[in-house]
Structure formats: structure tokens, C-alpha cells
Amino acid sequence: MGIRSNRAGIGVAAILGAVAISIGGVPAGATASTAPADGPDISTMGADGAARAALPGATRFATFNASLNRQTEGGLLADLSTPDDPQAAQIAEVLQRNRPDVVLLNEFDHVEGGAAVTAFQQNYLSVSQQGARPIEYPYSFIAPVNTGVPSGLDLNRDGEVGGPDDALGFGEFPGQYGMVVLSRHPIDLDGVRTFQNFRWQDMPGALLPDDVDTPEPADWYSPEALDLLPLSSKSHWDLPIRIGSEPVHFLVSHPTPPAFDGPEGRNRLRNHDEIRFWADYVTPGRGDYAYDDQGGRGGLADGAAFVIAGDQNADPMDGDGEPGAIARLLNTPTLIDPWPGSLGAIRAAWDQGGANREHRGLSWFDTADFNDESPGNLRVDYVLPSRQLIPVGSGVFWPIPESALSRLNSASDHHLVWVDVFGKRR
Numbered sequence: 001m002g003i004r005s006n007r008a009g010i011g012v013a014a015i016l017g018a019v020a021i022s023i024g025g026v027p028a029g030a031t032a033s034t035a036p037a038d039g040p041d042i043s044t045m046g047a048d049g050a051a052r053a054a055l056p057g058a059t060r061f062a063t064f065n066a067s068l069n070r071q072t073e074g075g076l077l078a079d080l081s082t083p084d085d086p087q088a089a090q091i092a093e094v095l096q097r098n099r100p101d102v103v104l105l106n107e108f109d110h111v112e113g114g115a116a117v118t119a120f121q122q123n124y125l126s127v128s129q130q131g132a133r134p135i136e137y138p139y140s141f142i143a144p145v146n147t148g149v150p151s152g153l154d155l156n157r158d159g160e161v162g163g164p165d166d167a168l169g170f171g172e173f174p175g176q177y178g179m180v181v182l183s184r185h186p187i188d189l190d191g192v193r194t195f196q197n198f199r200w201q202d203m204p205g206a207l208l209p210d211d212v213d214t215p216e217p218a219d220w221y222s223p224e225a226l227d228l229l230p231l232s233s234k235s236h237w238d239l240p241i242r243i244g245s246e247p248v249h250f251l252v253s254h255p256t257p258p259a260f261d262g263p264e265g266r267n268r269l270r271n272h273d274e275i276r277f278w279a280d281y282v283t284p285g286r287g288d289y290a291y292d293d294q295g296g297r298g299g300l301a302d303g304a305a306f307v308i309a310g311d312q313n314a315d316p317m318d319g320d321g322e323p324g325a326i327a328r329l330l331n332t333p334t335l336i337d338p339w340p341g342s343l344g345a346i347r348a349a350w351d352q353g354g355a356n357r358e359h360r361g362l363s364w365f366d367t368a369d370f371n372d373e374s375p376g377n378l379r380v381d382y383v384l385p386s387r388q389l390i391p392v393g394s395g396v397f398w399p400i401p402e403s404a405l406s407r408l409n410s411a412s413d414h415h416l417v418w419v420d421v422f423g424k425r426r
């Protein structure tokens with residue numbers, strides 16, 4: 001039996017009411033003009049699928065694979081330099097409706113110097129989209145990524161050197177599929193650690209791929225390639241966000257999809273180890289091997305608060321990932337999985353059918369709307385707070401078809417995931 005419109009509407013309100021704490025019962029859109037400039041945006045409350053206003057004192061962390069990547073270098077900056085790119089406007093509206101305080105955007109092409117971020121703020125986020133209140137992010141962070149950087153080697157072993165598959169991370173040009181963090185709270189730039197250059201072979205027990213046609217183990221890549229190849233397909237960043245008296249470390253990345261490879265599984269195994277990096281990093285005694293691009297060593301300090309965020313390209317139950325890749329992270333004792341979900345994802349799985357019908361995981365938790373022949377819709381986008389933080393609400397922005405905001409479901413193949421947290425437990 002399908003979920004139908006009336007029942008679905010009631011279900012959204014009831015379920016959201018159970019997992020998020022509301023500060024009132026104002027229906028969607030009713031009081032947008034009276035919302036105070038710095039107060040909660042109560043126009044986003046209700047059954048439209050958007051996150052409700054966070055409790056005063058809570059911080060909303062989010063991750064969103066925004067698909068703001070373009071086919072050519074300079075393409076994104078060109079699109080963002082005017083206010084009329086329809087997809088960028090939709091992405092901006094998703095942020096305005098859900099109002100994260102700190103958000104990672106995956107798939108935002110890297111432009112040296114930050115011009116694309118500035119243009120996105122000025123021409124999109126600072127402009128009301130479809131009546132939503134503008135949102136200002138005074139702080140942001142970008143850095144170079146490995147995607148599209150030529151390795152000079154034949155990494156995919158097709159007999160030729162060059163092209164996106166031989167880059168340090170898959171990409172047509174340096175910076176394609178980059179990422180940006182936007183924040184309403186200051187980022188402690190002196191404390192930032194980046195792990196763009198950490199080599200895959202320097203991870204103890206790395207799952208280096210094997211050429212199955214030779215007897216030697218783990219020999220898909222030549223020693224020359226392993227001397228060069230970073231673990232991170234984009235980058236891994238540790239950004240201390242100053243919220244109150246103690247920083248919250250925002251740990252962000254975008255592991256490569258566990259697909260588009262052969263029997264050696266080079267992407268599947270790299271995805272596993274890219275995810276594993278954060279699991280080790282936040283586990284006391286496990287991250288000692290890590291070294292950052294700034295010359296520092298070791299994992300996160302014991303007891304430091306953190307939030308891991310990103311499109312991990314791995315579902316706990318379904319899809320093509322290496323078994324256990326994401327489970328290892330979700331089962332890390334120092335963090336909490338708040339299990340965000342949406343009724344829109346249930347509806348999408350029902351309406352789209354195909355591979356979704358064979359999935360073992362509940363579609364409620366899906367965050368990405370992938371091809372329904374394979375792999376189907378998956379849970380791949382995560383916001384995982386550390387145990388010192390108290391999650392008081394969470395959700396996936398995936399409006400049901402009856403919501404006016406469902407027009408935003410096509411802005412990206414992924415959906416924004418948010419978690420509200422209170423500060424440190426005592």
C-alpha cells in the first residue's frame with residue numbers, strides 16, 4: 001500500500017515533531033515577514049520538508065553535495081558571476097530554507113582565491129530566493145583538492161597517461177568537484193589542518209589494490225605510483241569552528257565513489273580507506289600515523305568536540321561499497337549517529353521502484369537519489385557529532401511531492417542533511 005497525500009502530510013508533521021524540537025506551531029510561510037533579522041526563521045517550520053528553526057543556543061551543522069561542479073575550468077565562476085543560474089538559485093534556496101549555521105558543500109569547483117564562493121554569497125545567498133530569507137555566511141574555507149591534478153602516471157593502466165582517471169583524484173581539471181565550508185561562526189585558521197598530501201601507502205594496513213593477474217599482493221599500483229598517490233581523492237580538512245568557549249572540529253571530506261574501476265577495486269578500496277581515516281582520527285591512539293600538510297602529526301586531541309560531515313559515498317546496507325566501510329565509522333565509540341531521515345525519501349523509493357525495492361536499508365534514511373536500475377537511492381551523506389555534543393534534532397531535506405518545496409528536489413542528486421547540537425556535555 002502506498003503512502004498517499006493526506007496521510008503523508010500528517011506523517012511528516014508527526015514524525016518531524018518527534019525528532020526535532022519545535023519552538024511553536026506556525027505553519028509554513030505564515031510569518032516570514034515578521035521573523036526578526038537574527039532570530040529563528042519560523043517560515044521554514046512545518047510540513048514542507050524544510051528544517052524547523054533550531055532551538056536558541058543550538059548549532060545546526062549540515063552537509064550538502066550541491067552538484068555545483070561544471071565541465072570546464074572557470075565554468076562555475078562564470079555561472080555564479082550573474083544571478084541567473086537556475087541550479088545555483090535552487091541550491092541557495094535549499095540553504096535559505098534550512099538555514100545551517102555551519103555547512104559543507106561537496107562538489108563546488110575550487111577557484112583559487114575564493115572568487116566563486118564570494119560570487120555565490122553575493123549573487124545567490126544574499127538574495128531572497130522564491131521568498132526565502134537571505135542568509136549570510138561571514139566565514140568560509142576553501143583549499144586546493146586532488147581532483148583533476150595530473151599525476152603524470154598511468155594510474156588506471158589503460159596504456160595512456162592523462163585524462164580524469166589518471167589524475168590524483170578523478171576530475172577533468174584541477175579543482176573540479178572541490179568543496180567549501182560556509183559558517184556563521186569564526187573558523188580558527190591557525191588551527192586548520194589539511195590532509196591533501198597524506199599518502200595512501202602511509203596508512204597502516206592500507207587496502208592497496210591488487211592486480212589479480214599477478215601472484216604478488218597489492219601490486220595494482222607501481223611503487224612509483226604509490227610514492228605519489230594521496231589517500232584523499234579531494235582533501236580531508238579539520239576546521240576548528242569557534243562556537244562558545246571551545247572549538248568544534250568540523251571534519252570534512254568527499255571520498256571517491258566505490259565504482260568505475262575493475263577487479264582490482266581501486267576506487268572501492270580507496271573509498272574505504274578515505275572513510276577509515278576519520279574513524280582513526282577521532283579514536284584515541286589510532287590516528288598517530290596521520291600527518292597534515294602543515295607539518296603536524298597525530299589525530300584529534302582526546303576529548304576534543306567534533307562533527308564529521310560529508311558525502312562518504314557509502315551506504316551501511318546497500319550499493320557497491322567495500323563491506324564495512326561506513327559501518328566502521330558509524331560504530332566509532334567517540335561519535336553519535338543521529339540517523340536523520342525524511343518521508344520524501346520513502347516516497348521517492350516507492351515511486352521510483354527498481355533497485356530500491358531490493359534494498360535492505362530503510363529508504364527513510366536515503367540521502368541521494370541515484371539511478372534506480374543501479375545502485376538505487378542510498379544513504380551516503382552524513383553529519384556525525386562527537387559524544388560531547390548533544391543532538392537535539394536532525395533531518396534530511398527531501399520534501400514530499402505534495403510540498404511546494406519539492407521543486408527543489410532536482411537541485412542536486414543529493415539532499416541536504418542537518419543535525420542540531422548543543423554544546424559540550426559536562
Ligand SMILES: [Ca+2]
Nearest residue numbers: 154158160166
Ligand atoms: Ca591512463
Ligand SMILES: [Ca+2]
Nearest residue numbers: 211214215216
Ligand atoms: Ca597481484
Ligand SMILES: [Ca+2]
Nearest residue numbers: 369370371372
Ligand atoms: Ca533514484
Ligand SMILES: [Ca+2]
Nearest residue numbers: 359366377378
Ligand atoms: Ca535505499
